[in-house]
Amino acid sequence: MRRSICVLIVGVCFAAPVYAHHLKQAATISLPVTTSSAAARSLYEKGMQDYENLYLERCNDDWRAAVKADPNLAVAWAWIAFNSSNPMEISAARERAKALAPKLTPGEQLMIAWIVKVQEGDFIGGISAMNDMLEMYPKDKHLLYLAGNWLMLEDGDEQSQRIMEKALAIDKKFPAALNDLAYLYARNRDFAKAFEDMDRYVALLPNEPNPHDSYGELLRMAGNFQGSLQHYRAALKIDPDFVTSQVGLGDTYALMGNQEQARVEYDKAIRYAHNEADRLAYNMQKAMTWVREGKFADADKLFREIAETAHAKEQDLQEAQAFRHLAEYQTDDNAALKYLQSAEESLGHRNTISKSDKDEELSRILRNRAVRAAHAGNPALADQSLKQLEAMATGSRNRVIQSSYNGAAGTLLMDQKKFDEAIACLEEDQENPFTLELLVQAYYQTNQSDKLHQAEAKLRSTNVPTMEQALVVPAARLRRPEI
Secondary structure, three states: OOHHHHHHHHHHHOOOOOOOOOOOOOOOOOOOOOOOOHHHHHHHHHHHHHHHOOOOOHHHHHHHHHHHHOOOOHHHHHHHHHHOOOHHHHHHHHHHHHHHHHHOOHHHHHHHHHHHHHHOOOHHHHHHHHHHHHHHOOOOHHHHHHHHHHHHHOOOHHHHHHHHHHHHHHOOOOHHHHHHHHHHHHHOOOHHHHHHHHHHHHHHOOOOOHHHHHHHHHHHHOOOHHHHHHHHHHHHHHOOOOHHHHHHHHHHHHHHOOHHHHHHHHHHHHHOOOOHHHHHHHHHHHHHHHHHOOOHHHHHHHHHHHHHHHHHOOOHHHHHHHHHHHHHOOOOHHHHHHHHHHHHHHOOOOOOOOHHHHHHHHHHHHHHHHHHHHHOOOHHHHHHHHHHHHHHHHOOOOHHHHHHHHHHHHHHHHHOOOHHHHHHHHOOOOOOHHHHHHHHHHHHHOOOHHHHHHHHHHHHOOOOOOHHHHHHHHHHHHOOOOO
């Protein structure tokens, strides 16, 4: 492995500028919506408003009602495909949007191409369509939000921030953009700016739950758990059905170390979940509380039940995730490898998972497999897994896949004591606690004390409710740095 590999692959991800093709701007500020039904148009627009306010199931209901009023409303089909959690519905809606696209305006065609191409695994084509759409409608703040929000979800934070700033330049009181910009500041540990934008967000939408929900999450990221709980409760007081805030309570108690109370809160969220995929996801959060307590037999039991339920409900992605999580905390490498095999097999049960979701989850599975195989003394399997990951990363701009490759490559290079080469890879995956832990070691070995202390501080201050955080961060806080 050459050091240049890690740098080259990540560089590909950001090669394209935000605006690439110098298209002529459209005559209208906003992207038009082709429909002959006033009711369908109204429902579509309501769905977009609900999406911006993070009613992530209610907006699906709006768009479903819109296509019922006008079955030819292609952009509504596209957003159902983008946001639904039902694999069969996603696949059918995507095909419907593709079939209707040729009859639409150029801007609508680009919107559909963006969503469809990304889901089908063509990230370069999807990003190109998105860029062209934004160049055609550079003053449509809602389009800017949709693109910037997607980039943020895909860990394209720098591009997302530029786009959100463009949206706020158009309307400095645009709530959705303020919300996302606050998250972007928080990801960079700039909490002063994040909370400044959160205050503005809450003031703009005092009767909406999501501003408090977001504030709760950002306070938790900053380590202010009591403040986090207060804001989650404020969100639920505004709307008791805003289930993400109920999950937020569980996540916060879990990070505080109160696993029993976390399970109480998760059980409420599970009971009131809006769809099967969410219910399974909340159950996985609950299962992690047993991992945090070191009660692995209880975690095993619940994760296996989740995988079984997901299989019965034809939620193949969640089944794969449950098996992968099972693997992540196993003390026996061979047991972990068996669970990872089950996870990969889950992705192949049906052909309804979008290629982008399937590839992202497969990359996580392969990352774990490469590391576990190397640790188990199976270099052939480790090398095979890493080569498969490298091929995926070379051919994709997907940041999840890039991170999976760099994390795996960096870990194996650390095993070989090739510290400089490992650092080149690991520095491209700095949001993963396993990676941060290795970076601390690599910086020590290469006498980079400033970077070592920065990585150590970042690791210890990581407050996200993930399996990686559960397995690495609490232990790192308990021991003295090995420096």
